[in-house]
Amino acid sequence: MVHHTINTKMQPAPSASSKINSMRQILWRLTWALIVGSLVACGTTRHAPVSDYGRTPPSAARTPADAPRTTGSLAGTPGTPSPQQSYRSRWVAASWSEVPGWQNDQMQDAWNAWLQNCERPGPLFAPLCKDVRQLMLGSDDDRRLWMMGRLQPYRVESLDGASDGLLTSYYEPLFDASAQMRPGFEVPLYAPPEGLAEARRAGRPWFSRQEIDTNPQARDALRGREVAWLADPIDALVLHIQGSGRVRIANPDGTTRIVRLAFAGSNEQPYQSVGRWLLDRGLIRDASWPGIKAWIVSAQQSNPRLVQEMLWSNPRYVFFREETRSAAEADLGPRGAQGVPLTSGRSIAVDKDSIPYGTPVWLASAGPNANLQRLVFAQDTGSAIVGAVRADYFAGTGPEAGDFAGRMKQGLRLWVLWPK
Template identity: 60%
Template sequence: MLAACSTPPPPAPQRPSAGTPAPTAPVPGDTGPLPPPLAQGKSRWVPVHWSELPGFDSDALHEAWNAWIKGCERPAPAFAPLCAEVRRLSIASAEEQRAWMVARLQPYRIEAFDGRADGLLTGYYEPLMDAARLPGNGFNVPLYRLPASFERKPWYTRQQIETLPEAQAALAGRAIAWLRDPVDALVLHIQGSGRLRVTEPDGSQRLVRLAFAGTNDHPYQSVGRWLLDQGATRDATWPGIKAWIAANPQRVNELLWSNPRYVFFREEPLDGLDAAFGPKGAQGVALTPGRSIAVDRQSIPYGTPVWLASSGPQVQLARLVMAQDTGSAIVGAVRADFFTGWGPEAGDVAGRLKQGLRLWALWPK
C-alpha cells in the first residue's frame, strides 16, 4: 500500500532529538473567528490558532505522514473523507502539507473538565529478545498462546499460572517460545508485544513478532509502584527496577507476582515492510516509531492527528503524531504513551520517559 502511495518506508527508529522547539511564527491563513469549544468524552477541546502549537513551522511532517497513511487503512469516520487527500500529499513538500492542514483542520487544545491542560507523557516500545522454540539450555520461561478453552474470566493470576498444576495443565503445549529471564517475560507482558530472535530445533534462527492476543483479565499492577510502596527504591524506572533485582535476586518472584495480570500472545511473521513498522495498535493499524501514541479513547478518538509538545530531562518533543493505540494505564484527558520503536535504544528511552505533556487535537473543519 505504501508503495502504491509513493511513500517511502519510515526511517529506522531513532532516539527523539533534543532541543527546545522555537515558538511558532504567525501561520498564513490562520485568521478568522474560532469555533466554539467541544466536549469529547472525558475531555474539553478548546479551539486555538495554529500559532499556539509549538514547533508547527519546523516539524518534519513527512515522517508523520507515514503514520497518517497507515491510519487511513482503518480511518475514523470523521477522517475517512480526507484520506484520499492525505495519500496524495505523501510526496508533497512540508510547506504544502502545512498549508493543507491549516486549510482543512482546526486545532483544539485538549483539557480536563477542570481546565487543566498539563498532563503526563510516558513511553513504550517493542522489546527485541533472544528465544528458543524448545525449552532447555537456560531457556525455561514460556511465552504462551491463549489457552485452548478460555471461557472462565478472570482466569488464574500470574502466581497461580506459574504454580498451580491445573493452570499448567491448561497451558500444556501452548508455549510459542521460551526466554531465559522471567523479568524479560514481564517486560513483554507489560509492553504487550515484542520481537523474538528464535532459535529453531534445527539450529536456524528466525525473527518473529509476538502480538497481543489477550489477558487473564486481572488488573495491571505496577511493579515499580510495588517497590515504592515497599520502600525498596526511590527509582521506579526500569533501570532502577533492574538495579533492585540485581541486588535482591531471591525476591524476584515476589516482585513479579505483585502484578497479577498475565498476557497471552500470537505469533506473526516479520519480514518486508512489516519489519519497518511496529505492532498493530488498538486502531488496528501498525504503529510508526516516534509518530504513534496511545491515548485514552474516551478523550481522543483513534485515528485523530494530534500535536504533541513535551519538555523534560529525557527528550524535547514538538511534533505531529497519530492517536493509534491505548493501554490500561493510559487514562485521562491529557495523557499519552509515546511509541519509541524497538530494541535496546528504544527501550532505554521508553523506560525513562516520564514528563510533562500538552496535546492539541487536529479535527476536520
Template identity: 55%
Template sequence: MPTNIRPAPKASSSSKVMNRVLMWGCWLPIVGTLAACGSVPMATRAPVESPRSPAVSAPAVATAPAVVQARSRWVPVPWEALPGWGSDSLFEAWNAWLKSCEKPQPPLASLCGDVRRLSIGSAQEQMEWMQSRLQPHRVETPQGEATGLLTSYYEPIIEASRNPAPGFTVPLYQLPAGLATRKPWFTRQEMDTLPEAQAALRGKAIAYMADPVDALVLQIQGSGRVRITQPDGSQRWVRLAYAGTNDQPYRSVGRWLLDQGLIKDASWPGIKAWLAQNPQRQQELLWANPRVVFFKEEVLGDLDAAFGPRGAQGVALTPGRSIAVDPGSIPYGAPVWLASNGNQTNLQKLVLAQDTGSAITGAVRADYFAGWGAEAAELAGRMRQPLQMWILWPK
C-alpha cells in the same frame, strides 16, 4: 546470522528516537496491556470557558464552542497556539497518517484522499493543506486542565527457544483453552502454582525465554521481536504480538517496590539493580503483578520490520509518530500536535493516535511509541514528563 531487523529510525529531526503493557518510563505507569477499544461517538457541545492552563498563552477562538468528549473537552485555538508549529518535518508523520488511512473512522476518512496525494507534496504544501482543512483544539480535562503526562513504550528485541532448553525455561503462552469461560482467569501466581491452571496451559507455550523479568517486560510492552531457535538449531525472526490477557488487574512492580520503600528509582534499570541485590525476592516481585499477557506469532518480513506492531486502531505503529491514547478523550486515527519538554527529550511534533493501553487513561495522557532496539529502550525506560496535546479535527 542475517536478519531482517533494522535499527529504529529517529523519532524526529530535533530529538532522538525515543515497544498495550509498561516499560521503563512507560513501565512505571507500566503500560500494561494494549487492548482495543471502540470508536468514540460524535461529541456533544458546551460553551467555552476561559483557558485555565498558564502553559498555553494563545487565546481560544472566542466564538467557537468547545467540543465535549466522554473524558475530555476540546477548546478551539488558532494555529499560532501550537508550540513549534511550522518547525516539524511533517513528511516524517505522513507514513503514520497513511497507515491510519488504512482503517479510517469518519469524519477523518474524508481526508484520506488528500493525505495520499500529499504524501509526495512539500512540507509547505502539507502545512497549508492542514491549516485549510483542520481546526486545532487544545485537549483539556472536563475541569479545564491542559497539562497531563507523557510516557513511552517500545518493542523489545529478545532471544528465545521454541522448546525448553538449557538456559531457556520461562514459557510465553498462546491463548489458553477455556479462557472465555472463566473471567477473570488465573493470576500470575496461580498459573505458576495451581495444577488446574497448569493443565489449561499444557501445550500452549509459544516459546521459552531465559529471564522471567525479561518475559515480564515483554508482557508489559505487549509485543516483541523475537529470534527463536528452532528444534533443528536454525533461527528465525518473528513478532510475538498481543493476543489477550488473563483479565486480571495490572499492577506496577515499580509501584510495589516504591510503596514498600525498597527503591527510589522505579525505572527498569532501578528495578533490575534492586533485583541484582535481592535475587531471592524475584518471584515475590513477579507475583505482585497478577496480569499475564498471551501472545500470537506473526511473520516479520522486510515491510513488517520497518514498522511496529499493530495498535488498537488495527494499523502498524510508526516509531516516533504513533501514540497510545485514551479513546474516550481522542478517537483513533486522529492527528495530534504533541508538546512535551522534559529531562529525556523535548518534543513538538505531529503524531497519530493509533493505540491505547490499560494505563493510558485520562484526557491529556499519551504513550509515545519509541520503536525498537537499545536506543528506543533507553528512552522508553525513563520518559515520564509533562504533556500538552492539540487534536487537529476536520472543519
C-alpha cells in the same frame, strides 16, 4: 589564520540542458502550488461527523462545554455515544499560533504514519486520505498549509479544565528465545488458554500471575500453549507490560529467525506497577525501568524470593500469538489497537474515552528525557493509559528504544487536529 581565495576564473554561460532543467523545476513548483492550492480550497467544505459524538462538527466559536466528546471508536465511526459520565476529556478550540513548534516539525516520518492511519481511518478522516497520499511528494510547508486549511486544533483538557498531563513511553522488545524448552530457556510465553474466552463472557478474570505459576488447574490449562521460551522471567514481564514484541529464535542449521508476538488477550486482572510496589517498600528511589533493572540484578543474587514477590505484585498476565507478515511489512512496527502498524516516534497510545483512534494529535512535552513538539497519531491504547491529557509514546524496537522508554516520564500537553 584563515585565507579566503577569490575565484578569478570566468564562469561559462549556462548550457541548453541546464536551462531546460531550470524550466522543469519552475514548472514543477507551479504545478505543485496549484495542487496544494486546490487541496486547501477543498478545506472550505465542512464534513459532518457520523454520530461518534452525537453532535455537529466542532467549530472555533464553540464554548468548552460544547466541545466534542469521544467514545473510543475509530474517529467518526457510527455507534451509540458513551454515557456522559464516561467521557474523560473536553476539547477547547485553539488557533494554530497557540500550537507550540507548529512551524518546526519535520513531517516525513509523520506522513508515513498518516499513510498507515489511512488503512483504517474511520469515516470522518477517510476523505482526507487522497490528499495525504498526494502530499507524500510535497514539502513540509505544503503539508502545513494543507493541514491549516482542512483541520482545526483543539486543546485537550480534563473535565475540570486541566491542560497539563503525563507522557510516558513504550517500545517493542526484542529478546533471544527458543522454540522449545531447553536449558537456559525455561520461561514460557503462552497463547490464550481455552478457558479464557469463557471467563471473559462470564465477566470474571482468569487466574492471576501468581496462580498461573502455582495453581495446578491453571498450569494444566496452559500446557501445550507455549509459543516461545525465554531465558529470564524479567524479559517475560517486559513483554507482558509492553503487550507485544519480537523474539530471535535459533534454527537447527545455525541460522536465526525473528518471530513477531502480538497481543492475543489477557487474564483481565488489573495492572499493577512493579515500580510502585518497590517504591512503597523503600527498595528503590529511582522508579525508571533502568532503576528497576538495577535493583533486580542485585536482588536476584541476594534475595531471589523477593524478586518473585515483585513479579507476582502485578497480577495482569498477557497471552500472545505469532503474527505473520508479508516481506513488505516486515520492518513495520507492531499493530496497535487501531489495527495499523505503529510508527516509531509518531504513534501514541491514548485513553480511548478521551481521544478516538485514528486522530491526528499535536504533542508537546519538555523535560529531562526529551523535548518533543510534533505531529503524532492516536493508534493504540493501554491498561495504564487513563485520563484526558495522557499519552504513551511509541519509541520503536529494541534495546535503545527500551532505554528511552524506560526513562520517559514528564509533562504533556495535547491538541487534537479535527476536520473542519
